[in-house]
Amino acid sequence: MFAVATLIRGSVSKSLGQRGFERLLSTSSNSSYKYILVGGGTASCVLAKRLVKEDPGSKVLVLEAGSPDFEHKYIKIPSAVVRLFKSDMDWDFTSSSQSEKGLDPNHEGVYLCRGKVLGGSSCTNVLLYNRGSAGDYDNWKVPGWSSSEVLKYFKKSENNHAGVDDKFHGKSGPFNVDPVQYTTELTSTFLDAGAAAGYSRNNDFNDWDKGQAGVGPFHVMQHNGVRTSAASAFLSKVMHDPQLDVVTGAQVSKIEIDSGGKSKNSAAKGVSYTKDGQAMTASIEDGGEIILAAGAVGSPHLLMLSGIGPKEHLKEHGIDCVADLPVGENLQDHPAAVVCFKVDKKVALTDEFKFFGISGIPSPMPLLKWLLGSKGPLTSVGCDYGGFFKTSEAKEDPDLQMRFIPALAQSPLGISNYKEYGEKWLSWPSGFTFQNICCRPKSKGYIRLKSSNYHDKPIISTGYLSSDEDVVSIRNGLKLSRKLGSSEQFKKYNPVELFPGPEVQSDEELDSYIRRSAHSANALVGSCKMGVDAKTCVVDPELRVNGVDALRVIDSSVMPVLPGGQTCSSTVMIAEKGADLLLDHA
Numbered sequence: 001m002f003a004v005a006t007l008i009r010g011s012v013s014k015s016l017g018q019r020g021f022e023r024l025l026s027t028s029s030n031s032s033y034k035y036i037l038v039g040g041g042t043a044s045c046v047l048a049k050r051l052v053k054e055d056p057g058s059k060v061l062v063l064e065a066g067s068p069d070f071e072h073k074y075i076k077i078p079s080a081v082v083r084l085f086k087s088d089m090d091w092d093f094t095s096s097s098q099s100e101k102g103l104d105p106n107h108e109g110v111y112l113c114r115g116k117v118l119g120g121s122s123c124t125n126v127l128l129y130n131r132g133s134a135g136d137y138d139n140w141k142v143p144g145w146s147s148s149e150v151l152k153y154f155k156k157s158e159n160n161h162a163g164v165d166d167k168f169h170g171k172s173g174p175f176n177v178d179p180v181q182y183t184t185e186l187t188s189t190f191l192d193a194g195a196a197a198g199y200s201r202n203n204d205f206n207d208w209d210k211g212q213a214g215v216g217p218f219h220v221m222q223h224n225g226v227r228t229s230a231a232s233a234f235l236s237k238v239m240h241d242p243q244l245d246v247v248t249g250a251q252v253s254k255i256e257i258d259s260g261g262k263s264k265n266s267a268a269k270g271v272s273y274t275k276d277g278q279a280m281t282a283s284i285e286d287g288g289e290i291i292l293a294a295g296a297v298g299s300p301h302l303l304m305l306s307g308i309g310p311k312e313h314l315k316e317h318g319i320d321c322v323a324d325l326p327v328g329e330n331l332q333d334h335p336a337a338v339v340c341f342k343v344d345k346k347v348a349l350t351d352e353f354k355f356f357g358i359s360g361i362p363s364p365m366p367l368l369k370w371l372l373g374s375k376g377p378l379t380s381v382g383c384d385y386g387g388f389f390k391t392s393e394a395k396e397d398p399d400l401q402m403r404f405i406p407a408l409a410q411s412p413l414g415i416s417n418y419k420e421y422g423e424k425w426l427s428w429p430s431g432f433t434f435q436n437i438c439c440r441p442k443s444k445g446y447i448r449l450k451s452s453n454y455h456d457k458p459i460i461s462t463g464y465l466s467s468d469e470d471v472v473s474i475r476n477g478l479k480l481s482r483k484l485g486s487s488e489q490f491k492k493y494n495p496v497e498l499f500p501g502p503e504v505q506s507d508e509e510l511d512s513y514i515r516r517s518a519h520s521a522n523a524l525v526g527s528c529k530m531g532v533d534a535k536t537c538v539v540d541p542e543l544r545v546n547g548v549d550a551l552r553v554i555d556s557s558v559m560p561v562l563p564g565g566q567t568c569s570s571t572v573m574i575a576e577k578g579a580d581l582l583l584d585h586a
Contacts (some may be wrong), residue, residue: 032285033059036271038252038302039294040064041120042568045230045556046575047291052238060244061282063273066116070231075123078227079378082422084124089117093297095460102443102465104516110462112520114297118248119231122568123523126381127227129177129219131570132207132563133397140560142530143541147208153576155570162219164204174233175325175572176223181379185347186406186432192216193489194387204390212398212564215387221568225374230572250275255290255306257322257548266322267549289550289582296524296557300328301446301458308548317452323547325538328447330529332562333519335441335464337474337514339481340409340433340494349406350429352377359427381425382407383435391476397564399473401439409433412499414519434485436477437521439564442467447527464518468522475510523567528557542581554578
């Protein structure tokens with residue numbers, strides 16, 4: 001047995017070999033760069049590759065506060081995502097319960113996983129590749145960012161292996177997207193129940209001609225059973241290039257700004273950061289630019305620390321205002337609530353990891369299937385089937401995304417189940433879960449400074465359920481979940497509802513459950529809004545920070561409105577277009 005275990009560990013180590021971290025861990029040797037990328041997450045990895053490859057001779061610096069270890073086994077193996085939540089590769093944000101007016105007063109705050117590693121949240125998300133609809137981008141109403149104008153950037157990065165229409169998908173980009181590699185008996189039952197209820201099968205939720213409505217498999221950001229991250233797809237291709245310096249464990253504390261730039265605006269000139277407890281600086285050369293790519297929490301936080309944000313709020317923390325902009329406003333995310341059922345048969349995804357479904361005895365089969373054929377339950381994060389639904393005919397696009405999970409949620413609080421499962425996986429009971437996501441929410445939150453100390457995490461309000469319309473969408477999802485879960489197709493498993501529980505029946509009781517248990521589907525955007533009005537937007541259509549030269553924000557925070565899908569693909573698209581804007585300027 002020891003010899004087999006050693007062989008398996010050696011095989012995993014070989015297949016997930018870590019490359020080039022010695023150089024990544026070094027500090028920057030240059031003091032001046034053409035481009036400084038603050039944050040090493042999803043957008044930054046795309047930008048680094050494009051700028052190094054297409055701007056010959058330019059020096060590029062990437063500063064990442066987290067780990068260099070984007071090839072860690074827990075990142076590469078899709079099902080191991082359960083080990084990443086609240087780990088040292090997660091910023092582990094929690095919203096301020098006092099600021100969540102739409103939630104139950106006893107709600108402890110919304111846990112928000114954000115990747116703290118090269119590749120950012122593309123390393124810690126649940127791999128779903130859902131762009132939203134064409135209308136999502138047309139409704140941004142920003143010149144240059146309509147659906148017809150951004151589609152080419154989606155296709156540019158994508159390498160889709162699912163046999164889909166070339167009109168909407170790329171098949172030669174660096175970012176691998178696969179069809180789902182694993183299906184359970186429960187998942188097939190969910191699809192049958194959906195069909196029996198009148199919902200059409202949809203095998204491509206990214207086909208903008210057909211639309212999102214229906215049930216089926218989601219496309220997943222993996223290939224041959226291994227996660228595709230922005231770091232593995234983009235950054236890894238250039239990280240040995242002499243044009244590029246990557247510094248990890250480097251937390252930026254401030255953007256250094258000179259007043260009175262070339263256009264009479266203030267102008268960014270460099271950044272201050274700490275590495276191994278040592279204060280350091282890096283500057284941009286004449287004509288260079290600083291690009292904030294720290295995400296929907298990190299980018300507004302750093303802007304405000306640097307004097308760019310709401311003037312009165314900055315004044316409260318003793319920070320001189322360089323540019324009075326609505327930084328931190330317009331935060332949006334996907335709130336969710338679950339319906340789950342216990343079953344009396346060993347048919348759940350979680351049973352696959354037990355020897356013949358016996359609690360306490362691990363099965364070697366999932367690992368062997370993954371190592372030998374890139375197949376089996378290790379390729380699944382558990383929520384890669386589902387659907388999109390209009391809960392009202394008045395909706396232009398679906399307002400509800402449902403993720404079907406062929407496993408039991410023992411808590412109504414979303415991702416907390418994944419973390420608990422990572423600790424108790426050998427004794428986990430059988431069941432299935434419907435996660436109901438308000439995928440086009442009207443509610444908005446904000447990011448605020450807790451203090452002027454960059455070590456202090458900002459105050460976050462998700463704004464969840466401040467719009468009653470969002471509550472109605474999720475409530476209708478709970479009702480649909482109950483209908484499907486108690487359908488004829490599921491009866492053979494003798495399902496018993498665990499959450500919300502059979503005692504929760506009226507709309508008022510369902511709404512109360514939603515407000516008590518709302519959790520994140522992890523799609524934070526919007527806190528550095530892009531648009532044409534310099535008074536209501538942080539960046540212009542070319543992603544330049546209003547009133548500050550040589551500074552752009554290129555990440556999920558610039559989205560004016562949250563698309564009705566998972567936002568990794570949209571963030572990659574923004575970075576691809578952002579790279580073109582930078583290169584046009586170069």
